[in-house]
Amino acid sequence: MKSTLKKAGYSRVQKQMHDVFLQFTSKVVFFIIIMFAFNLFFAGHYTPGGGFVGGLLAASALILLLIAYDRKTLFKMIPIDYRLIITTGLFLSLAVPTLSFLFGTPFLTHQHTYLQLPVLGEIPLHSALLFDLGVFLTVAGTTLLMIALIEGEES
């Protein structure tokens, strides 16, 4: 990030690169955003949210870290291959609709049931969640892959 900005003609930005405030805050905010992202994702079926927004927010949490640090540090913190995330996401969003064959229903027919758990009470289980997880992962993975790649291009 530092040298990109420098090359673009922003020499003054350099001073802020090891911005302790930004780095410290981002570590805290990261968890808040990512929790919010997961909350949005799981609540999506009943309240505003869903896989797409959740994925974007999760990606933006990581991008915040990317801006505060750099790609290498980010990879040290969270060592995931974004391509693998995309693959998993695509696999889920293709496999879950196909699995409805096992129930003898047409493609993309979702199944749902309710589960009684000791502490949490009644919890709805929905195969749409898995499909949405595919969306979540693909969106997050693709966004991260693009931005991290373009960011890392200079090195």
Place this chain on the structure above:
Amino acid sequence: MTLIHLAILLPVAAAIAIGVLYRYYRKINIGWLALPVPLLIAIYLATLIPAVSGGEVIHETMPFMPRIGMNFDIYIDGLSLLFAILISGIGALVTLYSIGYLSQKEKLGSFYIYLLIFMTAMLGVVLIDNVLMLYLFWELTSISSFLLIAFWHKNDRSLYGAQKSMLITMFGGFLMLGGFIILYLITGTFSIRGMIEALPLIQENQLAPLAIVLILFGAFTKSAQFPFHIWLPDAMEAPTPVSAYLHSATMVKAGIYLVARFTPIFAFNSLWIWLILIVGLFTMTWAAFNSIKQNDLKAMLALSTVSQLGLIMSLLGLGALSVSTGADEQLFTAAIVAAVFHVFNHATFKGALFMVTGIVDHETGTRNMKKLGGLLTIMPISVTMTLITALSMAGIPPFNGFLSKELFLEAMISIGNAEFGGLSSMSFIVPALAIIGSIFTFIYSIRLIYDVFFGKRTYHLPKAPREGSAIMLVSPAILTFLVLVFGFFPNLLSGTIIDPAVMGIMDSSTSPETSISHWHGFDSPALWATVSIVIIGTLLFISRDRWMFIYNYHKERFTLDFAYDQLLLYSRFGSQKLTDNLMNGSIRSYLLYIFGTFVIFGCLSVISAGMSIDFNNLSPVSIGEIIMVLITIVTLAVILITKSRMVSIIMLGAVGFAVSMLFVFFRAPDLALAQLAIETIITALFLVCFFYLPRHSRHEERIRFKLTNFLVSLGVGVLTIFIGLAAYSERLFESISQFHIENVYDLTAGGNMVNVILVDFRGFDTLFETLVFGIAGIGIFTLMKLNLNRRGNKDEEHTEESRV
């Protein structure tokens, strides 16, 4: 979901498993894990034989996309079963053979994944009753064939062959889809069974000939019939197991299957009959004629495959006559019996021949017949197998090829005796072509045996020749054994395989009670035809040096290959020119094209259709909305004036946030959330993209006032506002929202309608959007990585130069 559905999908599931496994575990040859898949399917299908040969059919429905009539319906009769058994049986043998043929250093994971995908695709083509699903699997065979031909993708010829096969077969396949849709328009069903039931509708309809021609395009391209046969010789760049499997035993027979399957529907039409008969016969003769001059063993076998496919095709054409006219039923039933029998025989002898060729290629390092010779003593087992199978192909008794060849000759000769309008004057051509084609077949079969294994021993081979390994010999040995068994006891097949398949083609419920015999007595014309073929063929083979010069008259520039190359070349030039003219690299002019078109067509449609705007239903504008709109306008103005990129990006973000606030005012929290997240990401994306922008700010050049740009932007703004207003005031259709609101809890157990629409009601959109998203990400990754590599190479070159 039944066992048959699972059997079709099993190879794909296995392909995924093998792909994952191959990444982490490479100690054993992964082919051993792929082998049980076709074996299991073959065993399972074999258990269906007793039921099906008893006249039963298996019809299993499974809804896939019932709304558009695309269902995963299985229909198994004798015809499907014959092909399915060939696919899985030969598939098992080929997998076994490929374990010996491909070394561990090759990318075996990809190879078996492609092969297994092909198995699913091919099983789908022959077992499925729904034409849309059939088309899906049909194209999947083309794709997997493309990948398998290009398996050695470092080789230019492989890429050329792969591209050629893909272009030609997909061209035909696409036209075939058109044919299917016409049939759907006529009958109102996508099911082949349903179409057969609605036969009178098709017979009356004017569009039927068009459907016939389109569907035959699909069949002829896939089965490499003239003039589309040119892709098959080039497809021989694939590894030999692939050639044996896809390009001789199964995939190229998909066209035959299609013609056989549609015989009950189209046989009434003489266009169908004559197209198939004439094209088939001509292909047979022409390809056999050209096959003789080939020096490449596999090219010879490829053309021979084309020729044999033509033979089967012509028999089906002849058989269609029996379904349509009912005249001399005995004879035409015999034609169909011959076709089915030959499909089976061809798979056995040609599969074995390809495999032996692969062994020769593998062990000597060449398949050029001019370099090979005298391998008789070195490869005794291969010689024996070639002798048996090639003689079977030539139609020499007592092998199985002789039996079906004789049935073929008999049917073709007796066509002259039957009474058909308009045919009598030309009746001599059909048997003449058949006999000439058979003579050529005889010559190249003999040449194949003689030039490779007999003759003078050659010593300048790339590798020291030896007999192939045991694994490679097992599969062709099994096929050769089958050639012998069915040559001596053909009636093992007649009741179990042939009769049900014939019943399937003719859509009749009475068994033809086939009985195949070797000897028909001295008065049989087929006997004398065979004798004359052998005598003339032998004479021509001995004197071949005297007459082979005629091939020199067939110049390069008159071939179809040349025409194909030219077509490809000029279409490439043309599109290059077109893109060069339109795409000048400036986004501003692209936007001008896009928005200009939008304005022009928008204005045209407003003028032609008119527009009514009704302000009565509009809600009052609140203060918050006015503030947000003002913020948007101000920030937009700042973007236009500012000289700093940073400022314009932040302002762009501000526009987005203002819009999302508007969404909040309009009580659309989902949209607002998505918009906010997108704005955040886009700002970050713009920041990292700084590196790629030209160093100098765009504002250093003075912005001039351009009238066109002004008009277009004004037009876009005004038009969008009006369209928005008009769409609100004039509802042409009833809103679907009510349906969603009513069913959101009952059908999907959800509370948030927007998300339920995304994942359930309109899940397909989401699925494809996800795919697009993933593809875009991977595409960007590939582009950037390629770019990096190229730059890396350049850097390396520079450093090398500097060192010098």
